[in-house]
Amino acid sequence: xxxxxxxxxxxxxxxxxxxxxxxxxxxxxxxxxxxxxxxxxxxxxxxxxxxxxxxxxxxxxxxxxxxxxxxxxxxxxxxxxxxxxxxxxxxxxxxxxxxxxxxxxxxxxxxxxxxxxxxxxxxxxx
Numbered sequence: 001x002x003x004x005x006x007x008x009x010x011x012x013x014x015x016x017x018x019x020x021x022x023x024x025x026x027x028x029x030x031x032x033x034x035x036x037x038x039x040x041x042x043x044x045x046x047x048x049x050x051x052x053x054x055x056x057x058x059x060x061x062x063x064x065x066x067x068x069x070x071x072x073x074x075x076x077x078x079x080x081x082x083x084x085x086x087x088x089x090x091x092x093x094x095x096x097x098x099x100x101x102x103x104x105x106x107x108x109x110x111x112x113x114x115x116x117x118x119x120x121x122x123x124x125x126x
Contacts, residue, residue, distance in 0.1 A: 002026050003054050006070045007120060013067020018049060020056040027074050028052045028093025029105075030064055038064060040093025048089060048105055048125070068123050076112055076119040083111045087121045095119055 004026035006013075022039035024030065030038040030049040038049045050066030051074060065072075077090040081097035085108045088099035097108060097119075109120040 004052060004065075006051070006065050007073050009070040009122075012069040013050070013065060013123075015053060015063050015065055016050075017061045018064055020058050020060050020062045022058050024052045024056045024062050025093070026052050026054045029074060029089055029095055030062075030093065031089070038062065041089040041091065043089065043091050044099075044103065045089050046103065046105070046125070052093070068125055071109060071120060071122045072106075073118050073120045076117055077115055078112075078119075079115055081108050081112045081119055083108050087119070095121065 018038045021033045021037040028040045031041045031047045032049050033039045050064040053063035056062035075094050077094045078096040085097040086099035086104035087095050087106045090096040106121045106123045112119045
């Protein structure tokens with residue numbers, strides 16, 4: 001995925017530029033890795049920057065869509081995620097269902113049937 005834009009709610013958040021500390025693909029979930037640097041999530045974390053707006057090489061600037069209330073559609077690692085499930089960060093900049101209450105990034109807006117599918121979810125953290 002080269003370019004990525006949120007499904008809706010982008011006006012509720014911000015599009016901010018950070019430096020990539022690893023190669024990034026548009027649409028990956030990103031975590032902060034240092035001062036003004038981001039990389040794809042390596043697993044469950046709440047240190048989320050947002051979702052990458054485009055591909056970026058390590059050391060390049062990347063636009064990050066960040067903020068609460070935004071609806072994203074990104075790849076999932078889970079075998080299946082039901083609508084209403086709590087969403088967590090996963091390795092590879094992906095998301096997964098089954099987050100414990102208090103550790104969720106958002107909630108699934110639609111169900112997805114299998115790993116690698118596009119999961120539509122709404123951020124609950126800003």
